[in-house]
Each structure stands twice: as C-alpha cells, then as structure tokens.
Amino acid sequence: MIKDRSSKHGAPVTMKDIAKEAGVSVATVSHVVNNKPGARIGEETRQRVHEAVELLGYRTNALAKNLSSGSSRFIGLVADAIATTPFAGQIIHGAQDEAWKHGYVLLVANTDGNQAAESDAIAMMLEHQVRGILYSTWYHREIEVPDPLLQTDTVLVNCFSTGSGLPAVVPDEEQGGKTATQELIASGHQRIAFINTTTPSPALTGRLAGYRSALEDAGVAYDKSLVIPATPEQEGGYEATTAVVASGATAVFCHNDRVAMGLYDGLRVRGLDVPTDVSVVGFDNQEVIAAHLRPPLTTVALPHYELGAAGIRVLLGIDPEQDKGTYLIDCPAIRRQSV
Amino acid sequence: MIKDRSSKHGAPVTMKDIAKEAGVSVATVSHVVNNKPGARIGEETRQRVHEAVELLGYRTNALAKNLSSGSSRFIGLVADAIATTPFAGQIIHGAQDEAWKHGYVLLVANTDGNQAAESDAIAMMLEHQVRGILYSTWYHREIEVPDPLLQTDTVLVNCFSTGSGLPAVVPDEEQGGKTATQELIASGHQRIAFINTTTPSPALTGRLAGYRSALEDAGVAYDKSLVIPATPEQEGGYEATTAVVASGATAVFCHNDRVAMGLYDGLRVRGLDVPTDVSVVGFDNQEVIAAHLRPPLTTVALPHYELGAAGIRVLLGIDPEQDKGTYLIDCPAIRRQSV
Structure with a gap:
C-alpha cells in the first residue's frame, strides 16, 4: 500500500528521490527497480529501496520500457459480442488470467459486428505494439479474417478460417x-x-x-x-x-x-x-x-474459459502445435439430476 | 484496408519511406500524420500522404506519443467478477463504447476478489499512465476502496464507498x-x-x-x-x-x-x-x-450498459456533477406478458 501520494499531486517521483530516501546511490535504485540480473546488492539494501518506492509512490515508466524494447506487454482481444451473451465474459476471463500469468495485460475491444469499429480497434492495438491479437466470436463459426489482423500474430478463438493459415482454438x-x-x-x-x-x-x-x-x-x-x-x-x-x-x-x-x-x-x-x-x-x-x-x-x-486461456498459450507458443493449427478443446459432462 | 504488409515482415516503415512514395518532404509527412494545426498543406497533398500511409502500412508510434504527452489514451476498468455473471459484460460493453467515442481504449482487468491480482492490475494501469480507472462490482454494494486507486482519477461503478469522496454510478x-x-x-x-x-x-x-x-x-x-x-x-x-x-x-x-x-x-x-x-x-x-x-x-x-457508459462520462467530466457525487441510473420497465 502506498501511503504518501506525492506522486499524484506534486512533481513525479524520480529515482533520485528514491535514492535519497533509501540512502543509496541512484545506480543501486536502478538495479533494484529494474531487477537487473547479476547486480550484487544485499537483501537489506533491496528491502530499503522497495520501502522507499512504496513510500514515495515511484513507478517505473512502462511506456518507456515498451519503446526501448520495441514491443509491449499488451495482448489484444477483439470480440464480436460481449453484451449479448453470458459466454463472451468467460473467454475474456480465461484469456486474461492466462495473459497475466505470463506478464501480459489484455486489451479488450468489443465490435458488435461493426466493421468500422473492428478496424479502429485493431489499428489501435497495432499502434500500441501488441504482442498479438486473439480474435473471438461468441458462437463457434467460420469467419473471414479482417485484413489488418495479418499484420500481427493472430489466434482465432471460438472461430476458424479455412485456408487462412491462422491457428484456431475451438470447442470439440x-x-x-x-x-x-x-x-x-x-x-x-x-x-x-x-x-x-x-x-x-x-x-x-x-x-x-x-x-x-x-x-x-x-x-x-x-x-x-x-x-x-x-x-x-x-x-x-x-x-x-x-x-x-x-x-x-x-x-x-x-x-x-x-x-x-x-x-x-x-x-x-x-x-x-x-x-x-x-x-x-x-x-x-x-x-x-x-x-x-x-x-x-x-x-x-462449452469450455469458454479454457478457449480464452488456450488462445493465449497458442499465441505465446506455449502449447505444442496441434493438427494443422486447429486446437480442439474438450467439452466435459456436468452431471446433475435430469438423467 | 492495408494491401501491402511489408511492415510486418521487413524493416519497419518510416516517414522517409512515406515521403518517397508520396513524393513529398519528410516534414510534410510529419505534419499530415500528426495532424499539426496551422500547417498549410493542400488537400491533394494530404490525400497523397494518406494513400502512401495506407499502402505501406505505416503506423504512428502511439507509445512515443503517450510518453511525450505524459498521459495515455487508456482508461482502466477493474471488475471483481467477469466470469460468474452475465451482467459484467454489459458494464464493459457500455464503458467501452463510450470510451471509444471519446478516443480512449479500455484496459480491462478481472480480479475475482483476489486482492493481489487487484493490486497488480491497478499498478499496471498506473504504470501505463491511464487517464483514470473505473472500479466495478458485479452486484450493487458498498466497498472499501483499494488504496492505489487514490493515485488516479477513479469512478466507482455499481458500487460506492461512503466518505471516500469518490464519485459512484449506481442503479436507482x-x-x-x-x-x-x-x-x-x-x-x-x-x-x-x-x-x-x-x-x-x-x-x-x-x-x-x-x-x-x-x-x-x-x-x-x-x-x-x-x-x-x-x-x-x-x-x-x-x-x-x-x-x-x-x-x-x-x-x-x-x-x-x-x-x-x-x-x-x-x-x-x-x-x-x-x-x-x-x-x-x-x-x-x-x-x-x-x-x-x-x-x-x-x-x-438493471441498466448495466448505461452504468458502464455513465462511468466513463463521469470520469471524463462530461456528465454534470450530481448530488454529492452519486449518480443514480434509471431502471426502466420492460413489458412482456406476465402482468
């Protein structure tokens, strides 16, 4: 918990402020904050730096990091209908949990079948240098792949496009x-x-x-x-x-x-x-x-949560490639009292 | 639609490439692409630049823009349960439509009541310099506001916190x-x-x-x-x-x-x-x-779509302030055949 919120209303907190507060050099702060491998810094010093970071509300500039690495910690998810089905939420949920697990944030866009909105959403994701995009539909169907999706790594979720060469994660x-x-x-x-x-x-x-x-x-x-x-x-x-x-x-x-x-x-x-x-x-x-x-x-x-999660794993190359890029997800029996 | 995808597989397309394709100077490309006010460039020239941008698949670097302006085009939405309710999706949908309308992208995080995940999500949003955060619950209730939310503009959606001073958008x-x-x-x-x-x-x-x-x-x-x-x-x-x-x-x-x-x-x-x-x-x-x-x-x-949309308008200062920061959203009758 950050107690002092000087970073909000005053000038931005800098590494120099942290160094002063922790009684260490700016280089040490940089090493600790950026978790530099190989830096020989004692546990107690690290602790002091972390406490100063918390106290002053210092934040590393994620955008600057994205810029220097040339790609971001975002993964895009474009869905055709979040509002009209209770299912879409579970695809998002699964994708997001899995994305977080690997250090990515999910950028979600809902298009409701509006092609202009879809193009805009994809363009914005590309501008933000997403790691890739999941393109998902609310019911399992064949789609035509929007052209701009071919500019990044794309995985189709709950849909497929024969001949597109794009991997597809669908229910079996x-x-x-x-x-x-x-x-x-x-x-x-x-x-x-x-x-x-x-x-x-x-x-x-x-x-x-x-x-x-x-x-x-x-x-x-x-x-x-x-x-x-x-x-x-x-x-x-x-x-x-x-x-x-x-x-x-x-x-x-x-x-x-x-x-x-x-x-x-x-x-x-x-x-x-x-x-x-x-x-x-x-x-x-x-x-x-x-x-x-x-x-x-x-x-x-219908394994919606798992469809979203598997989509992320396929995008990040974690799941081994399956038959011709089609990943079939199991639909398990849920036993209650009607049989 | 971008026809040539050289930007994906070859070197990144630069303003110089655009200038060459359009037969104009790099300065002209920069003015057109960044929509600089006051630049005296003819309509035909602008058109040529836009065509070259489309042809070559050039993208402005949104991250660099965020950096220089000090804030981003993101608005965060932290929700406590996307998967367990068909409702949460409609809050997201409403928030997203309204955010897009004003040129913002919604960053969605689902926390499922997990405090660590919630802190991580909020920290990441702050790192990405979000314009503000909507904090939403799946059923209407009073909450304790997580400390980090006080570091940015926050609007509570479908929840409220007496004495926090944070605006709350709730169903009436x-x-x-x-x-x-x-x-x-x-x-x-x-x-x-x-x-x-x-x-x-x-x-x-x-x-x-x-x-x-x-x-x-x-x-x-x-x-x-x-x-x-x-x-x-x-x-x-x-x-x-x-x-x-x-x-x-x-x-x-x-x-x-x-x-x-x-x-x-x-x-x-x-x-x-x-x-x-x-x-x-x-x-x-x-x-x-x-x-x-x-x-x-x-x-x-229950007006979930409208809750999400109103949350964005309150955050951006578009809706006039209501009584003590509480915005009551109407619950309309839906007439069918049971009366």
Missing part, C-alpha cells in the same frame, strides 16, 4: 455431442431423441456426428426420425415436445440448455416427469439456467 | 422497485406480494422502499406480511410460492428474474396460471431467462 463439438449421448446410454437408454438446431453451424454438424458416433459405439442403430429440428431457444424445445413424445424416446439430448428448459415445460404440461419418464441432457452449461431448473440439468459444458 | 434501486410495483398497480392490483432477497444489500432496502412508495402513492396500506423473504434464486422463488398463495396476493413483485422463474414453477404445480391467476413482475431483465419464460416475464432492467 463432436466429442461434446458424443459425451452427451453417452451420458444417456450409460443410464440404460437406447431410444434417444436429439433435438438439434436449425442454424447451419459447426455445432449442428459436430454434435450430430458425436450423437451418431456414440450410438454406433453402443451398437444402437441410427434412426433419423429421432433427430428433431428446432430453433435453439426455449420456444424451440417447447414446440419439439410433441415430436419427442410421439417418437417414443425415453431420453433426449438437447442442442442446448435453453432448448432443454423449453422441453421441461413441454413435458410438464403433459404430466411427464424428468427424469422418471424422460431423461434430458443439455449442452452449454449455461449456469444460470442449467443449475437451477427443476430438476437441475445434466449437461455438457 | 428505489425507483426500480417503485416502477415494478406500479406496473402491477396500473393493472388494477392492490394486494401485491413482494418476494425480497435475504441478502443485506442496497437492492434489498432500495427495492423495498420503492415498493412501499408505490403503494403509498396509490393509497394502498403497507402490509408487512406481504413481504416474503427468499434466497434470490429459482429455488427461493419456488419455496416462496406457498407463502404467496396463502397471502391471497393477486400479483407478485419478485426480487429478481430468477426468483420469478422459480415462482412460475411453483404456481404451475398448483395449477395456477400467469397472469390469469397471478401477475408477476421480475427485476434484472436477465434476457436469457426473462424473455423466454412461459409467458415471457415483465420485469425491470
């Missing part, structure tokens, strides 16, 4: 779909409906592939009449209930937690109980919904 | 509670229950004061047996249903949307319909819940 939708289905198979279900989204996306195809793969591994024949298309919201799940009940399924894998929430309501008005009559598994682990439905929903988590 | 809980209750009164209800939180907070006291104020304005006597305490989650709302039904209330103001979601389930198992039998109003406008319940929930919005 197929593994996630397989995991969800296996949760139901493991409880003895064989007639398992899948309420899938109608929105063309890696989630639509990947989760379906995972569903089929799990059935195949269990020796259950694929019956395409059990795949019920629905808009990926509560309303879609509610409307799909008729088809689910007509199919004779004893269990349902829902494209996401919101669909499961709608299905819960649809089953309830028909007097059907979860999980006694029908078992339900969701996808996303949207905490505010999944953990608080009646009964709490078993689901598969 | 009382007005919000009054608005929620008035929505029910306007539909002809007089016996209105209020499921309030059990967590001591400005939300608990403020919304209760607003509820009482609306009743008083309408000439309805306050009956404290109609105020039902509950944990502020779905489970609390579900459990409160018994007391709500026993009270004979025809309408319920719920402390938040999650409580309303639990109450919906509780009413449904008792065969009661919303809004035919009981009208319900929530609080928060947590989109993913409120807009998608059956029926969609009428609620009062």
Whole structure:
C-alpha cells in the first residue's frame, strides 16, 4: 500500500528521490527497480529501496520500457459480442488470467459486428505494439479474417478460417455431442431423441456426428426420425415436445440448455416427469439456467474459459502445435439430476 | 484496408519511406500524420500522404506519443467478477463504447476478489499512465476502496464507498422497485406480494422502499406480511410460492428474474396460471431467462450498459456533477406478458 501520494499531486517521483530516501546511490535504485540480473546488492539494501518506492509512490515508466524494447506487454482481444451473451465474459476471463500469468495485460475491444469499429480497434492495438491479437466470436463459426489482423500474430478463438493459415482454438463439438449421448446410454437408454438446431453451424454438424458416433459405439442403430429440428431457444424445445413424445424416446439430448428448459415445460404440461419418464441432457452449461431448473440439468459444458486461456498459450507458443493449427478443446459432462 | 504488409515482415516503415512514395518532404509527412494545426498543406497533398500511409502500412508510434504527452489514451476498468455473471459484460460493453467515442481504449482487468491480482492490475494501469480507472462490482454494494486507486482519477461503478469522496454510478434501486410495483398497480392490483432477497444489500432496502412508495402513492396500506423473504434464486422463488398463495396476493413483485422463474414453477404445480391467476413482475431483465419464460416475464432492467457508459462520462467530466457525487441510473420497465 502506498501511503504518501506525492506522486499524484506534486512533481513525479524520480529515482533520485528514491535514492535519497533509501540512502543509496541512484545506480543501486536502478538495479533494484529494474531487477537487473547479476547486480550484487544485499537483501537489506533491496528491502530499503522497495520501502522507499512504496513510500514515495515511484513507478517505473512502462511506456518507456515498451519503446526501448520495441514491443509491449499488451495482448489484444477483439470480440464480436460481449453484451449479448453470458459466454463472451468467460473467454475474456480465461484469456486474461492466462495473459497475466505470463506478464501480459489484455486489451479488450468489443465490435458488435461493426466493421468500422473492428478496424479502429485493431489499428489501435497495432499502434500500441501488441504482442498479438486473439480474435473471438461468441458462437463457434467460420469467419473471414479482417485484413489488418495479418499484420500481427493472430489466434482465432471460438472461430476458424479455412485456408487462412491462422491457428484456431475451438470447442470439440463432436466429442461434446458424443459425451452427451453417452451420458444417456450409460443410464440404460437406447431410444434417444436429439433435438438439434436449425442454424447451419459447426455445432449442428459436430454434435450430430458425436450423437451418431456414440450410438454406433453402443451398437444402437441410427434412426433419423429421432433427430428433431428446432430453433435453439426455449420456444424451440417447447414446440419439439410433441415430436419427442410421439417418437417414443425415453431420453433426449438437447442442442442446448435453453432448448432443454423449453422441453421441461413441454413435458410438464403433459404430466411427464424428468427424469422418471424422460431423461434430458443439455449442452452449454449455461449456469444460470442449467443449475437451477427443476430438476437441475445434466449437461455438457462449452469450455469458454479454457478457449480464452488456450488462445493465449497458442499465441505465446506455449502449447505444442496441434493438427494443422486447429486446437480442439474438450467439452466435459456436468452431471446433475435430469438423467 | 492495408494491401501491402511489408511492415510486418521487413524493416519497419518510416516517414522517409512515406515521403518517397508520396513524393513529398519528410516534414510534410510529419505534419499530415500528426495532424499539426496551422500547417498549410493542400488537400491533394494530404490525400497523397494518406494513400502512401495506407499502402505501406505505416503506423504512428502511439507509445512515443503517450510518453511525450505524459498521459495515455487508456482508461482502466477493474471488475471483481467477469466470469460468474452475465451482467459484467454489459458494464464493459457500455464503458467501452463510450470510451471509444471519446478516443480512449479500455484496459480491462478481472480480479475475482483476489486482492493481489487487484493490486497488480491497478499498478499496471498506473504504470501505463491511464487517464483514470473505473472500479466495478458485479452486484450493487458498498466497498472499501483499494488504496492505489487514490493515485488516479477513479469512478466507482455499481458500487460506492461512503466518505471516500469518490464519485459512484449506481442503479436507482428505489425507483426500480417503485416502477415494478406500479406496473402491477396500473393493472388494477392492490394486494401485491413482494418476494425480497435475504441478502443485506442496497437492492434489498432500495427495492423495498420503492415498493412501499408505490403503494403509498396509490393509497394502498403497507402490509408487512406481504413481504416474503427468499434466497434470490429459482429455488427461493419456488419455496416462496406457498407463502404467496396463502397471502391471497393477486400479483407478485419478485426480487429478481430468477426468483420469478422459480415462482412460475411453483404456481404451475398448483395449477395456477400467469397472469390469469397471478401477475408477476421480475427485476434484472436477465434476457436469457426473462424473455423466454412461459409467458415471457415483465420485469425491470438493471441498466448495466448505461452504468458502464455513465462511468466513463463521469470520469471524463462530461456528465454534470450530481448530488454529492452519486449518480443514480434509471431502471426502466420492460413489458412482456406476465402482468
């Protein structure tokens, strides 16, 4: 804690002030403050310098350091929608924790799909000599890479661009779909409906592939009449209930937690109980919904925190390179009481 | 769009390169690039310089500019929990949009209540000579101001600290509670229950004061047996249903949307319909819940985007000073189909 705030209202505190306060030379202050390797300075002296730094509120000039080293301690994160989804925050959180761990600060820009804002954000990050940029979308999809991103090291997070050569960190939708289905198979279900989204996306195809793969591994024949298309919201799940009940399924894998929430309501008005009559598994682990439905929903988590953290590791070259620059992040099962 | 990316892989582009490309002097390039006032340079020449800048991918050195001016184009935002709430993202979003509008970039740090991380984050922001810092919490509460924040201009967002002298931008809980209750009164209800939180907070006291104020304005006597305490989650709302039904209330103001979601389930198992039998109003406008319940929930919005945006305006001295440095932000009614 800095007690004296002379640095705010008076003249800036200099190394000379620190040296005077600590009773050492300016060179010694410089060595201690800049943590120079090899400088032979006793522990007690270091302590005195640190105390003087705290007392006077001296700050090293990070900008001057950036200038002399030619790059900064910033990493940029450009996201297309922070406000419209509870997920984006977790990508930021993961990226930031990991960035801090390696001595970097995250510069975040939200663009809401506005191309001018996006260009401005990227230009500003480049001006500030960022170490690199994470470019992230709020749902997993293919993107066109904005030109200016090619001027620095860029990692795509929760999105990808075929042929761009840029590394992409994305959720493993197929593994996630397989995991969800296996949760139901493991409880003895064989007639398992899948309420899938109608929105063309890696989630639509990947989760379906995972569903089929799990059935195949269990020796259950694929019956395409059990795949019920629905808009990926509560309303879609509610409307799909008729088809689910007509199919004779004893269990349902829902494209996401919101669909499961709608299905819960649809089953309830028909007097059907979860999980006694029908078992339900969701996808996303949207905490505010999944953990608080009646009964709490078993689901598969979208690993947003991990996507952000892995993005930083890939950017800094910490994670070993994976297949063609695509880094698949596991979607783990979250067990509650709906199976 | 920058077509030639020589700046990435070759030597950095200099003003000399720009001058050569544009067929002008280095001094002219400097004047145009730095937008020097008073420099008499023709529009056509400026245009040529800008084209050369775009072609060669030249970037002014923002760090050098910061150094010479002694302050940066950064504003810091320190938040205590980005990951655990869908709300924090909207504070960031609002702050960022407003910061950009005034030529600033937002530096975001998430601390998760970790004091060491918080100190580090603030120190780093100070090192980078931020214009000031917004300090924000994910729910509205009183805080102890971390000492280092006093070294720069600080605005508290969604929190406050009595006696600190720091300006605070907070939601107007009382007005919000009054608005929620008035929505029910306007539909002809007089016996209105209020499921309030059990967590001591400005939300608990403020919304209760607003509820009482609306009743008083309408000439309805306050009956404290109609105020039902509950944990502020779905489970609390579900459990409160018994007391709500026993009270004979025809309408319920719920402390938040999650409580309303639990109450919906509780009413449904008792065969009661919303809004035919009981009208319900929530609080928060947590989109993913409120807009998608059956029926969609009428609620009062917590103005997170506006909190972030107003925080920036207060920091930059754009908003006129309000009463004792406390800026109350309106919580508007969002009408759907539960009343």
